Amino acid sequence: xxxxxxxxxxxxxxxxxxxxxxxASGFTLDYFTIAWFRQAPGKEREGVxxxxxxxxxxxxxxxxxxxxxxxxxxxxxxxxxxxxxLKPEDTAVYYCTAAPGYCSDYVVTGPYYVMDYWGRGTQxxxxx
Numbered sequence: 403x404x405x406x407x408x409x410x411x412x413x414x415x416x417x418x419x420x421x422x423x424x425x426a427s428g429f430t431l432d433y434f435t436i437a438w439f440r441q442a443p444g445k446e447r448e449g450v451x452x453x454x455x456x457x458x459x460x461x462x463x464x465x466x467x468x469x470x471x472x473x474x475x476x477x478x479x480x481x482x483x484x485x486x487x488l489k490p491e492d493t494a495v496y497y498c499t500a501a502p503g504y505c506s507d508y509v510v511t512g513p514y515y516v517m518d519y520w521g522r523g524t525q526x527x528x529x530x
């Protein structure tokens with residue numbers, strides 16, 4: 403059974419950093435795109451970043467470019483999202499998702515329902 407489990411969320415001050423992890427089980431990362439989505443209270447769910455092809459393909463939302471970095475450890479079946487220079491507007495529940503295929507800008511900017519599998523989410527709060 404395909405499962406995704408996020409970890410690493412928490413409370414951080416503006417300008418700080420967090421590293422989210424997504425542990426995948428029940429499938430191999432080789433043939434899937436892993437994407438991070440987030441949802442803030444009262445807002446629509448939005449794509450943050452995706453990765454596929456053992457890390458060879460990545461994409462980022464404009465709002466997180468140059469601050470967030472996604473990486474993949476295929477041996478450990480884990481995907482990380484390194485978040486630097488965090489801002490209050492980054493506060494949200496972050497979800498790890500998976501779908502067969504390749505990472506592309508459409509995965510990040512398109513509708514969230516293209517992703518087939520979802521983790522339970524991890525809360526990230528950026529506040530002083």
